[in-house]
Amino acid sequence: MTRVKVCGITRSADLQTAVDAGADAIGIITDVPVDTPRDVSPERAADLVAETPPFVTSVLVTMPSDYARAIELATEIEPDAIQLHGEIRPGDLAYLRAKLESRILLAVDAEDVSVAKQYDDMVDGFVVDSIGDDGAGGTGRTHDWERTRAETADLESAVILAGGLTPDNVVEAIQTAEPFAVDVASGVEERGGIKDPAAVESFVSRATGNAQAVEPGP
Numbered sequence: 356m357t358r359v360k361v362c363g364i365t366r367s368a369d370l371q372t373a374v375d376a377g378a379d380a381i382g383i384i385t386d387v388p389v390d391t392p393r394d395v396s397p398e399r400a401a402d403l404v405a406e407t408p409p410f411v412t413s414v415l416v417t418m419p420s421d422y423a424r425a426i427e428l429a430t431e432i433e434p435d436a437i438q439l440h441g442e443i444r445p446g447d448l449a450y451l452r453a454k455l456e457s458r459i460l461l462a463v464d465a466e467d468v469s470v471a472k473q474y475d476d477m478v479d480g481f482v483v484d485s486i487g488d489d490g491a492g493g494t495g496r497t498h499d500w501e502r503t504r505a506e507t508a509d510l511e512s513a514v515i516l517a518g519g520l521t522p523d524n525v526v527e528a529i530q531t532a533e534p535f536a537v538d539v540a541s542g543v544e545e546r547g548g549i550k551d552p553a554a555v556e557s558f559v560s561r562a563t564g565n566a567q568a569v570e571p572g573p
């Protein structure tokens with residue numbers, strides 16, 4: 356079954372909505388040098404991580420200036436996983452791997468997935484996203500899912516499909532790209548940084564197959 360991450364949670368109510376809908380992971384964005392309504396302070400991020408119940412993975416999404424800042428944030432916020440965006444050297448990633456207790460997810464641009472190979476034994480997963488020029492996600496743009504499937508097929512690490520996913524396109528995206536998990540931020544919002552509960556529920560149930568009609572029994 357495809358796993359689901361609901362990203363860009365800024366409020367406790369939206370965290371509860373995602374958990375109630377059956378999300379496997381929630382994403383909290385902090386310390387990103389881009390203008391996004393989904394960015395919260397490190398203190399707020401720590402509170403939301405602490406509110407995340409057992410059996411749901413808390414993911415801290417960030418674009419650290421250097422590896423020391425990533426360690427600082429992970430130590431302060433204590434997420435289950437950290438999702439790194441922006442330029443990161445293989446040596447720095449290997450250092451983070453050795454230092455951090457959190458799982459590591461690395462965001463890679465769907466336009467250049469080939470870079471992932473060199474990081475494959477240093478991360479737990481790749482978030483394949485439609486990355487903007489600034490290195491950030493949350494663009495609301497889809498990419499070529501068929502190409503993503505072909506270019507990620509040889510990777511050992513989990514592939515998390517992101518970029519412009521919505522309740523309307525998530526089933527086709529999963530069938531085409533065959534990812535381990537899907538990741539959504541803007542596609543389930545009522546407005547910037549605020550989730551639409553009906554859209555979150557619809558996204559999770561369609562992505563996990565629970566929205567499909569059950570065949571009548573004999």
Ligand SMILES: O=C(O)c1ccccc1N[C@@H]1O[C@H](COP(=O)(O)O)[C@@H](O)[C@H]1O
Nearest residue numbers: 362391491492493495518519539540541
């Ligand atoms: O969502 C953001 O604003 C963001 C900012 C900086 C780094 C990552 C960000 N979001 C990530 O991008 C994916 C896809 O977003 P969308 O569904 O296309 O809106 C999101 O799930 C986050 O992992």
